[in-house]
Amino acid sequence: MVAACALHRRPMTKPFLTLAQARTPEGAELTLHSHDTEFYLRVNRQPLMGTNASESEKVLAELACAGLATQATPRVLIGGLGFGFSLRRVLECVGAAAIVQVAELLPEVVAWNREFLSSVNGLLLDDPRVLLSIQDVYQIIAQAPAGHYDAILLDVDNGPIAMVKDGNGRLYQSAGLAAISRALKPGGRVTFWSASQDQAFSRRLVKAGYKVEIVGCKSYPQAKKKTHTIFVADRR
Numbered sequence: 038m039v040a041a042c043a044l045h046r047r048p049m050t051k052p053f054l055t056l057a058q059a060r061t062p063e064g065a066e067l068t069l070h071s072h073d074t075e076f077y078l079r080v081n082r083q084p085l086m087g088t089n090a091s092e093s094e095k096v097l098a099e100l101a102c103a104g105l106a107t108q109a110t111p112r113v114l115i116g117g118l119g120f121g122f123s124l125r126r127v128l129e130c131v132g133a134a135a136i137v138q139v140a141e142l143l144p145e146v147v148a149w150n151r152e153f154l155s156s157v158n159g160l161l162l163d164d165p166r167v168l169l170s171i172q173d174v175y176q177i178i179a180q181a182p183a184g185h186y187d188a189i190l191l192d193v194d195n196g197p198i199a200m201v202k203d204g205n206g207r208l209y210q211s212a213g214l215a216a217i218s219r220a221l222k223p224g225g226r227v228t229f230w231s232a233s234q235d236q237a238f239s240r241r242l243v244k245a246g247y248k249v250e251i252v253g254c255k256s257y258p259q260a261k262k263k264t265h266t267i268f269v270a271d272r273r
Contacts, residue, residue: 041178053071057069061142066081067085067143076088076120076154078119085195088120090258091122092254092257093254093256093265094120094123095122096252097123098123101188102131103226111187114186115139115192116208117192118150120187121149121150122158125199131166138169138170139169143171150263151157174193178232181219184221185222187229193205196231209241210230211241214245224271227247228269231267233266242270251268253267
């Protein structure tokens with residue numbers, strides 16, 4: 038009877054569920070999971086992001102949008118929808134007349150945000166300020182008119198070291214940094230999310246002519262350490 042009572046009191050472990058899966062253009066397996074009230078994204082079974090660790094995505098947006106609140110019609114580009122935390126924070130930071138373009142390579146990620154993640158961030162993609170582009174953000178930047186954007190946020194892949202798509206590395210090389218600079222207005226800002234520090238990338242930013250600040254970020258507010266990095270680069 039004692040053993041039976043102890044077994045009865047033991048909390049049941051909630052399952053780790055696979056909700057959906059997709060393939061990147063290069064063949065990597067992307068899977069969406071849920072556990073309790075949280076959601077997780079994995080690539081080839083390796084953790085990529087989770088709703089329980091979204092603080093640095095919000096900081097990415099805040100740093101990019103610093104100073105935009107006073108502008109009448111700022112134009113912002115977000116590279117990578119993810120779970121929508123950066124998009125939500127941008128929309129909170131900019132005014133009603135802003136244009137916020139979101140570039141997401143995988144239509145499945147957009148569908149997952151609508152189907153599974155509305156409980157997390159609401160219906161962000163239905164905001165009239167949002168312009169959704171199912172396209173590689175590198176191509177959008179390369180084809181943009183000169184001085185088109187006030188701010189660009191890049192939360193693409195895992196940062197300068199690609200994890201999902203090898204082609205994402207182009208954004209962090211000299212040609213990509215030059216294209217970003219051209220697409221920004223003079224004095225415009227680009228912020229890069231990274232899972233780690235990268236001194237070589239910081240040097241490339243400086244060499245490309247940017248004024249650079251490196252900001253350490255916690256992955257969640259109560260974290261003891263700042264494990265993520267935001268590269269803040271202003272076009273001179």
